[in-house]
Each structure stands twice: as structure tokens, then as C-alpha cells.
Amino acid sequence: xxxxxxxxxxxxxxxxxxxxxxxxxxxxxxxxxxxxxxxxxxxxxxxxxxxxxxxxxxxxxxxxxxxxxxxxxxxxxxxxxxxxxxxxxxxxxxxxxxxxxxxxxxxxxxxxxxxxxxxxxxxxxxxxxxxxxxxxxxxxxxxxxxxxxxxxxxxxxxxxxxxxxxxxxxxxxxxxxxxxxxxxxxxxxxxxxxxxxxxxxxxxxxxxxxxxxxxxxxxxxxxxxxxxxxxxxxxxxxxxxxxxxxxxxxxxxxxxxxxxxxxxxxxxxxxxxxxxxxxxxxxxxxxxxxxxxxxxxxxxxxxxxxxxxxxxxxxxxxxxxxxxxxxxxxxxxxxxxx
Amino acid sequence: xxxxxxxxxxxxxxxxxxxxxxxxxxxxxxxxxxxxxxxxxxxxxxxxxxxxxxxxxxxxxxxxxxxxxxxxxxxxxxxxxxxxxxxxxxxxxxxxxxxxxxxxxxxxxxxxxxxxxxxxxxxxxxxxxxxxxxxxxxxxxxxxxxxxxxxxxxxxxxxxxxxxxxxxxxxxxxxxxxxxxxxxxxxxxxxxxxxxxxxxxxxxxxxxxxxxxxxxxxxxxxxxxxxxxxxxxxxxxxxxxxxxxxxxxxxxxxxxxxxxxxxxxxxxxxxxxxxxxxxxxxxxxxxxxxxxxxxxxxxxxxxxxxxxxxxxxxxxxxxxxxxx
Numbered sequence: 267x268x269x270x271x272x273x274x275x276x277x278x279x280x281x282x283x284x285x286x287x288x289x290x291x292x293x294x295x296x297x298x299x300x301x302x303x304x305x306x307x308x309x310x311x312x313x314x315x316x317x318x319x320x321x322x323x324x325x326x327x328x329x330x331x332x333x334x335x336x337x338x339x340x341x342x343x344x345x346x347x348x349x350x351x352x353x354x355x356x357x358x359x360x361x362x363x364x365x366x367x368x369x370x371x372x373x374x375x376x377x378x379x380x381x382x383x384x385x386x387x388x389x390x391x392x393x394x395x396x397x398x399x400x401x402x403x404x405x406x407x408x409x410x411x412x413x414x415x416x417x418x419x420x421x422x423x424x425x426x427x428x429x430x431x432x433x434x435x436x437x438x439x440x441x442x443x444x445x446x447x448x449x450x451x452x453x454x455x456x457x458x459x460x461x462x463x464x465x466x467x468x469x470x471x472x473x474x475x476x477x478x479x480x481x482x483x484x485x486x487x488x489x490x491x492x493x494x495x496x497x498x499x500x501x502x503x504x505x506x507x508x509x510x511x512x513x514x515x516x517x518x519x520x521x522x523x524x525x526x527x528x529x530x531x532x533x534x535x536x537x538x539x540x541x542x543x544x545x546x547x548x549x550x551x552x553x554x555x556x557x558x559x560x561x562x563x564x565x566x567x568x569x570x571x572x573x574x575x576x577x578x579x580x581x582x583x584x585x586x587x588x589x590x591x592x593x594x595x596x597x598x599x600x601x602x603x604x
Numbered sequence: 605x606x607x608x609x610x611x612x613x614x615x616x617x618x619x620x621x622x623x624x625x626x627x628x629x630x631x632x633x634x635x636x637x638x639x640x641x642x643x644x645x646x647x648x649x650x651x652x653x654x655x656x657x658x659x660x661x662x663x664x665x666x667x668x669x670x671x672x673x674x675x676x677x678x679x680x681x682x683x684x685x686x687x688x689x690x691x692x693x694x695x696x697x698x699x700x701x702x703x704x705x706x707x708x709x710x711x712x713x714x715x716x717x718x719x720x721x722x723x724x725x726x727x728x729x730x731x732x733x734x735x736x737x738x739x740x741x742x743x744x745x746x747x748x749x750x751x752x753x754x755x756x757x758x759x760x761x762x763x764x765x766x767x768x769x770x771x772x773x774x775x776x777x778x779x780x781x782x783x784x785x786x787x788x789x790x791x792x793x794x795x796x797x798x799x800x801x802x803x804x805x806x807x808x809x810x811x812x813x814x815x816x817x818x819x820x821x822x823x824x825x826x827x828x829x830x831x832x833x834x835x836x837x838x839x840x841x842x843x844x845x846x847x848x849x850x851x852x853x854x855x856x857x858x859x860x861x862x863x864x865x866x867x868x869x870x871x872x873x874x875x876x877x878x879x880x881x882x883x884x885x886x887x888x889x890x891x892x893x894x895x896x897x898x899x900x901x902x903x904x905x906x907x908x909x910x911x912x913x914x915x916x917x918x919x920x921x922x923x924x925x926x927x928x
Contacts, residue, residue: 343677345673374710375709375712376710376712377710378710379707379708379709379710380709380710384705384709386705386708386712387712388712388713393677393713394676394705396701397700398696398701401669401696401700401701403669404665404666404667404670404672404673404701405670405672405673405676405697405701406673407666407669407670407673408670408671408672408675408676408677408681409674409676410673411631411670411679412673412679413677414655415631415655415674415679434665435665435669438661438666439665439666439669439670441661441663441666442660442661442663442666442670445660445661446658594710597711598709598710598711599706599707599745599746600706600746600748600769600770601711601714601715601769
């Protein structure tokens, strides 16, 4: 059924109203290429044993973080998951320090103590990847609470997956956010059942008995809707509405985006076949850009090359960075001197 | 200075009121914190408004998590747990997120949150409304655990807790709320990690916190003509003022730990280990622990009393220790 939807979907993309101007289109394209290039490069690094542990992959979902973060300012906060790289890059995190952190180096954002699961960069409002499924969501309510009390127009975006959506903490936080009318947008990235089956995640009992997580929004008294996560233009449009709603004090929204995890949810777990990659957000965007004659071959190559150079520079920085001092094992338990 | 006698509940209220008045980043979250019927938070909503003194739905994970998030972004939340036992439904937020995030972030974020929780047995409230659980929090990294036993300490320790830039679990024994004592009107702080020697003595050292401090003092008073008992209140379970305890042991050579929390792998075991590791040569006999056995609290008052340490049991144990 999803496969049929796909063709219907692509037709409708091409016919849909254009919501982006050309420059914005190319900007989003660049961010998506950056995320893809980064993860592809880092996967190689991981296989070479230069990253001490496997890291969560976002490949295939680039459209979501990119379309959402296009509306966020530096001071707005996001809370992420155990597959945070796409969210972080789209929010504007420094690639050198990100890569150093993934390699466990002293020059990483968190002195090599976080790894991919726990990266924090307050500078860009990246307030937490999280190793516990769904656990960043209650904390996001706190960021939004701060924004509401300070009344300075900042908003919070809280990412989670369809599996996480069953966590009690997320259910509680949806209710809390509605009760307190918090300036927050909840983003559920729902990965396709097709890919879950490929991963061997097909379970005897399902994780969810509903197709769309967003229908739960009604149960908490907030708007909710489901969209194609592989169409960055659509993500950009609906995320913009929800973020503006939050920013203007009208309260929380639950947005759900259907996505495909190409590489599985952990690096190295899956090699997807070409035929199983029907909903690549970059392919869809390139297709649109070409049809609308926005993306020319030389521009495309230029963007890809520039992003590759940026990523390679980050890798070089990380690999040449020192290990943390052994004393760092004991510091930062309470912050400051203890 | 004339004495000013108020309850512990009033002392806690005063600490929060003073700090909230000075610093608009301090907020208070919890179930029914706006209520005018509950001593420690009484009047705070009227003084500071519903934005800052904010009722939360009965969903501890979400409002404790919100407190952590607010702390990460620069506010200084006081989050109230109606009973510490209810915190058990929010252990991921408390132990994983609150306790570990500063370390995991390499110090990039600080979490100046004070998680206040009511503790304590002795009111026939049964197994899920009677616990102390300070050993559990103190076992995990990144959390300071505070347990005042007098109105004076309550005000000074809560003021310090609100001002410190790290996560604190601040425990208030329900049977101590109405205990009265001298509390100066002006602001003062008591640093976290400094014990209080409440009764000086030479024959045996008792380490006891919260309600158990009062039971130990009663026992010491009763037996004072026969045995000279030194009673130490650590005031914070973590960090622990080891020095005060070790100094006392140099003098007495005998140790009793009285602990309302569960005995196994608990605070009493930690104090015993401290004495064994760092005061072994001064010890004249075995270390004794009087703690709640690893049994859920029963509803029946007689059964509950059977499990809990009290002044009578402490007195008997002192006699035994001295007789050896």
C-alpha cells in the first residue's frame, strides 16, 4: 500500500503549490546534502574503528530536520534522540566539534564524555541527544517553560520516533504542554513499517495499532497532523505553521512525518537495497529542483563538493585532536569545582 | 538576639519566600503547590503568581523533566514531590537525566534544580507512602541529598540548596514539619556537606538523620547519667562530612548508626564502611546499625512500629554496645 502511495505522492509533489523561493530551496538542499555526506563519511570512519562505538543514523530522514530547522533561530532549542546527527547539523552545530565528540576527543562539545547519544551544545540550542528513548521530551517542556516565562519569543522543538511515542514520559509531556500552553512543537518521525521489517524489527505484536501517531494529539487537546517526511517542501510548510503558532503563544502542536531509515537505526546494522530506497528526500528534492529548473548540474556538483570538503575538514580536525586528559574521568559530576 | 520559635514547615516556607523574592528565575512546580493549605508552599502563589508557582498534572516524569529542562536553560526550579515514593515513577528523569546530564555534557550545562520531597514512616500510610529512599538517591552520581532535622537547619539548608548550581534532592520528614525551634528572621545559609554535632559525648558515637536524630537525642538524654553519647547529624547524606564522624570516633571508639531508610546497601552501611576503612584502629568493638529491615512498610501501626528504629530500641543498643 505504501508503494502505491509513493507514486501518487510523487505526482502530487510535482503538482503541489510551490512554497519556497529558489534561494531557500537551494539552502535546504545544501543542508540535506551536508547531513547525508556527513553520515556517509562517518560510517566509513566507524568501520575503520575510529569511532569507539556505533552511532545512530539519520540517513533517509534529512528532509524532516532540514525543513523544521529552517524556521528555527539560533536561540531556539531542540531536544533530540539517540540518532541525533541530522537534527544537530540542521540546527547549525559545528561539524569539527561534533566529529571530535563522536570520536571521543577532548575537543568535542562535551570533552568526549557524551558520544553521539548525549551531545549537548547550548550555543546552538542543541539541548540534548538522549540515550533513553523518549527522555528528552519532558526536558523539552522545561525549555519551553523557560521561553514562556521569559517571554522572549523562543520556541522548542522536541523530536522523537514512533517507538518513543509510546513512552509514558511523552504521553505525560503532551498533556503537560497542553495544560501549560507551552511554546513547543512535538515532531514524531514515524519510520515505515517496510523498513522495520527489513531490519528484522517486525514483531509478533505491533508497537502501535494506529497508522498515524498524530491522532493522539486530539487526546491531549492540541492540533496534530501527519505528513510526508521525504518531501522537505511539505515539511517546511507545516513546520512553519506549527512553529509560528508556538511562537505567537497559541500553544503546542504534534506533527508526524513518515520517514524511511535507509541504514537502519544503528550504523552498520543494515545495507539497504536500491529498491528499498523509494522515499529518499534528497532524490525527491533534486527531482523537483530539476523540473523547476532551479538546480543546474554545475550548482549541484559545487554544493556536493563544498559539503564534502567541510566534512573532510571536520574529520581531519577530529582525528588530529587529543584524547581527553585522564583526570577528566572525574570532573563535571556536579559542574564546577566539587 | 531574642528567640524566634517557628515550625520547620514555616522555616521552609521562609527560605523559599526569601529566595523567590530576590531572584525571579526561581520557580516552583508540583502538584497543588498553589494550595493555601500546605505549610511549606503556603502563600507563595499569592506572592509570586501562577506563572512562577505552577500547579502540574499528576505526572511526575513530565513535571520533573520540565524542571530539569528549565534548569538547563537558566531558571532555578524548585520541584515538589508530594511524597518521595511517587518519585519512583520518574526515575529516568531523576537518575539518568537530572543526575548525569552535567557530566555527560562535559560541564556544558548546569542543572540548578532542587527536588523537594516528603519522606518518612510512622503515620500508618503503608508501603508506598512511607519510605525515606535517601540511600537510593545518594547511591547515584550527580545528586546531592539533603535531609534537615530542625527548623534552623531546614531554612539554612534549603537556602543553600536553591543557590547551588547542581541537582539536589531535598528531603523533608513529614513528622518534623510541626517541630518547633529557634529560627533567625534574617537570611543565612548552612553549607551542604557539613555535619552538626548535636550532643557531645565520650563513650559512643551515634550518627542519625531526620526523625532518627530526634529519637537518638531522646535516647541519649535518657541514658546520660550512665553513658556519655555523642550524636552527629550529617545533615547531608551526600556529600558526607566524613571528618566530623571520624573525629568523634577517635574520641569514643564506638559507633551506632541509626537509619530510617532500608538497611541493605543503605546509608547505614556507608557510614559503617567509612568507620571500617578510616577508623579501624580506633574502634573498640563492632559497628552497630539500627535501620529499617528490607521489608515494605505495613499499614498496621503495631507492625510498622516493629520495623522502625525508635528511642527505646536505641537506648537498648547503647547499653549493649557499652556492656561489651
